[in-house]
Amino acid sequence: MQPYVPPPEEIDEIQVKAPKYIPLKDHDTPVKVLFTGYLCTVAVGYLFAIIQILFTHGMADGKFGLSVDDIVYSYYGNRSGTVLETKLNGSMKDNASDQERFDIIQWVRDGADKDDYIDNGIQKIVENKCVMCHNKDASGLPDLSKFDNVKALSAEDTGATFASLTRISHIHLFGISFIFMFVGIIFSFAETTQTRIKCIAIGMPYVFLIADILSWWLTKIHPMFAMLVIIAGMGMGASFVYMWVVSLLEMWLYKPVFVSGLGIHYLQWRDNVKSETVGKIADYLFNLVRKFHPIYVMQKSWEIALPLLKNLWDFLLSKIKK
Numbered sequence: 385m386q387p388y389v390p391p392p393e394e395i396d397e398i399q400v401k402a403p404k405y406i407p408l409k410d411h412d413t414p415v416k417v418l419f420t421g422y423l424c425t426v427a428v429g430y431l432f433a434i435i436q437i438l439f440t441h442g443m444a445d446g447k448f449g450l451s452v453d454d455i456v457y458s459y460y461g462n463r464s465g466t467v468l469e470t471k472l473n474g475s476m477k478d479n480a481s482d483q484e485r486f487d488i489i490q491w492v493r494d495g496a497d498k499d500d501y502i503d504n505g506i507q508k509i510v511e512n513k514c515v516m517c518h519n520k521d522a523s524g525l526p527d528l529s530k531f532d533n534v535k536a537l538s539a540e541d542t543g544a545t546f547a548s549l550t551r552i553s554h555i556h557l558f559g560i561s562f563i564f565m566f567v568g569i570i571f572s573f574a575e576t577t578q579t580r581i582k583c584i585a586i587g588m589p590y591v592f593l594i595a596d597i598l599s600w601w602l603t604k605i606h607p608m609f610a611m612l613v614i615i616a617g618m619g620m621g622a623s624f625v626y627m628w629v630v631s632l633l634e635m636w637l638y639k640p641v642f643v644s645g646l647g648i649h650y651l652q653w654r655d656n657v658k659s660e661t662v663g664k665i666a667d668y669l670f671n672l673v674r675k676f677h678p679i680y681v682m683q684k685s686w687e688i689a690l691p692l693l694k695n696l697w698d699f700l701l702s703k704i705k706k
């Protein structure tokens with residue numbers, strides 16, 4: 385029997401493939417406004433999250449800026465000291481004078497005795513300098529107007545508690561996965577990124593999110609995992625920035641960035657520049673701007689990220705083998 389051969393007009397119909405998705409640039413303007421509003425709001429949220437991290441974890445070692453020490457203090461704790469001591473040398477440093485902090489720490493080291501608490505004037509310091517924030521109305525902060533709570537903080541500093549880790553873990557997993565769900569959906573309509581790289585950019589945040597949360601728990605067990613917290617956080621940030629930039633550019637600046645390229649307009653303009661100095665400055669600026677081109681940024685960040693990941697892997701292997 386002869387196989388069925390469709391007539392030419394039917395072949396045409398079969399071959400006109402429906403597009404798999406609507407490219408970002410072809411979405412209706414209201415939808416673009418919706419996407420843009422969401423992306424911008426989430427970006428502001430991300431900024432606040434970074435500020436919050438800088439002020440809580442970033443100050444854990446008493447110095448501004450996030451370091452591996454900060455992460456170790458936050459999750460593993462400062463096992464050679466007490467919670468009060470770590471905090472008074474860290475994020476609570478500005479809340480009391482050097483002398484007052486010294487007095488409190490001295491009292492803790494002397495055994496945190498109840499009589500000394502009143503006799504040595506520690507209670508006065510705490511009431512004047514700490515209780516305005518640390519009182520019974522402040523949720524989540526220990527109430528320092530009660531001696532027992534102060535006493536409890538004079539125990540060995542073992543970092544984040546099991547309860548607090550459980551709480552922030554589930555909040556982060558639920559909350560952040562939602563953010564990346566929407567950012568990922570928007571970015572999935574991008575057409576200028578290869579499918580392979582799109583899959584990486586969309587999938588990476590989830591891998592890093594889980595790695596991040598897992599590394600909090602691992603750091604609580606052993607400080608060597610602190611580096612993993614930072615790497616996972618940066619990986620999440622990098623894919624966020626990439627998806628964010630590409631999505632917005634495709635929606636609003638598709639032609640100048642992806643079609644004519646920045647180059648064509650520039651070269652036309654450059655031909656007419658007479659002054660050599662102006663030309664040189666312009667070339668410099670142009671090359672600088674081109675470095676922020678999403679494709680260039682993606683390539684570069686891979687070049688930087690891959691050796692980092694490899695080093696980390698080797699480091700972990702060597703630790704495990706020991």
Ligand code: HEC
Binds near residue numbers: 513
């Ligand atoms: C301006 C408000 C404010 C003042 C004043 C303040 N704290 Fe805090 N304190 C906080 C906040 C917010 C946190 C939670 C963030 C952190 O851990 O850095 C905190 C956390 C702490 C913690 C860690 C609690 C825990 O369960 O991990 C200790 C200990 C602490 N403070 C001690 C003090 C002492 C002692 C003083 C007085 C010298 C003081 N604080 C004054 C706001 C304050």
